[in-house]
Amino acid sequence: MATSAIIFYTIAGIMIIFSLLAVTSRRILRAAxxxxxxxxxxxxxxxxxxxxxxxxxxxxxxxxGIVVLIIFSILLTTHINEKLEKPAWGKVFITATLVxxxxxxxxxxxxxxxxxxxxxPTAEATVSVIGERLLGYQAxxxxxxxxxxxxxxxxAMIGAIVIAKRNSTKS
Amino acid sequence: MMExxxxxxxxxxxxxxxxxxxxxxxxxxxxVTMLIGVELMLNAVNINFVIFDRYVYPDQIEGHxxxxxxxxxxxxxxxxxxxxxxxxxxxxxxxxxxxxDKMKY
Numbered sequence: 001m002a003t004s005a006i007i008f009y010t011i012a013g014i015m016i017i018f019s020l021l022a023v024t025s026r027r028i029l030r031a032a033x034x035x036x037x038x039x040x041x042x043x044x045x046x047x048x049x050x051x052x053x054x055x056x057x058x059x060x061x062x063x064x065g066i067v068v069l070i071i072f073s074i075l076l077t078t079h080i081n082e083k084l085e086k087p088a089w090g091k092v093f094i095t096a097t098l099v100x101x102x103x104x105x106x107x108x109x110x111x112x113x114x115x116x117x118x119x120x121p122t123a124e125a126t127v128s129v130i131g132e133r134l135l136g137y138q139a140x141x142x143x144x145x146x147x148x149x150x151x152x153x154x155x156a157m158i159g160a161i162v163i164a165k166r167n168s169t170k171s
Numbered sequence: 172m173m174e175x176x177x178x179x180x181x182x183x184x185x186x187x188x189x190x191x192x193x194x195x196x197x198x199x200x201x202x203v204t205m206l207i208g209v210e211l212m213l214n215a216v217n218i219n220f221v222i223f224d225r226y227v228y229p230d231q232i233e234g235h236x237x238x239x240x241x242x243x244x245x246x247x248x249x250x251x252x253x254x255x256x257x258x259x260x261x262x263x264x265x266x267x268x269x270x271x272d273k274m275k276y
Contacts, residue, residue, distance in 0.1 A: 002175040012184040019188050019211050023195025028204060035207050038188070042214055048173055049225050054235055061242050066210060066249045073253040074203055077260040087198045095197045103190040107183060115178050120230035133236065142236055149243050156247035160254035166261070 008048060015041035026084045028074050036067045051125050178226040182219065189215035202256050202266040206249065213245050 015038050022034035039062045046055035123129075137143045173181075188211060195208030217238045224234025256266050263273060 004173060005175040008173065008176045008181075012180075016184065016187055016191070019191045022207055022211065023191055023199070023204075028201060031204055031207055035210060038211065039214060042218060045218060046221065049221060051221060051225075051235055054221065054238055057239060057242055061246050062210075062214070065246055069249055069253055070203060070206065070210075073256055076257055077203065077266050078201075084199075084201060084204070087200065092198055095194055099190045099194045099197075102193070103186060106186045106190075110179050110182050110186065113179075115227065117178065118227050118229045120228075122225070122229045123232050125232050125235055129232070130235070133232070145236075145240055149240055153243065153247055156251050160250045163251070164254035164257045 004048065008045075011041050011044050011048070014038075015045075026086070028078055028082070028084060029071065029080065032067060032070045032074060035070070036063055039063045039067065050122070053125065053127055053130055173225070178222065181222045181226075185215045185218045185222070188218075200268050202259075202268060202271070203253075205268070206252055206256075210245065210249070213241065217241050 018034045018037040018041065022031050022038060025031040025034060039058065043055045043058040043063065046052075046058055133140065134142050134146050192208045192211030192215065195211065196205050197208075199205050199208060220234040220237045220241070222234075224232065224237075228234075259271060259273075260266050263270060265271070
């Protein structure tokens with residue numbers, strides 16, 4: 001077994017174990033930290049695929065931004081020592097059956113499908129290539145979605161501030 | 172670096188992660204933990220885009236850009252969702268889904 005395969009299966013195991021812990025842990029702050037490990041495993045996977053820029057974005061935005069945001073909201077809305085109550089048995093059973101059924105179906109289709117893999121030389125995803133494509137307006141450029149995303153981020157930022165702001169007339 | 176790993180194995184990992192996120196979304200009752208489930212699902216889909224890009228069309232980097240835009244949208248979604256949770260908690264002192272029915276009216 002090649003070294004890269006061993007590294008991949010280690011990362012995959014880490015990702016799956018920590019995802020499971022993140023959705024089953026009864027301590028909510030620990031769930032957020034387990035999510036952080038699952039997302040960091042994803043960044044490691046991107047590094048293995050030679051997408052350094054995407055891996056850096058994943059670490060900064062997901063692991064650095066969203067997880068910190070989730071931890072802050074946990075600190076603002078729940079007590080640290082509080083344990084979540086266990087979900088009802090019937091609910092867990094029905095959901096687990098549904099989810100396992102869906103997973104089995106997906107895995108069945110995956111194992112029976114022949115993927116036609118490309119044989120062309122791998123494209124380089126350096127930062128200069130990414131920048132030119134993101135701001136390019138010729139065929140294959142992404143300047144329109146780039147601008148739309150910036151409007152969306154601005155709208156989300158204003159919306160978040162307006163929603164979370166304390167209502168001054170009430171207090 | 173991934174020549175020795177077949178594409179089906181990577182896709183098995185991502186689909187397992189997706190359904191784990193779905194399980195968390197359906198069983199949890201606290202809104203923040205439900206958001207964690209949604210983030211797991213988004214992340215699994217993101218990996219799928221990158222994997223198909225690298226294995227099936229290695230001469231192009233379109234999946235890379237899809238993943239970048241999905242990450243940006245996920246960040247916006249998480250920010251708005253958490254602002255709503257904080258406002259809800261301030262008004263009804265709870266972020267349990269069973270008690271959040273005030274937004275209906």
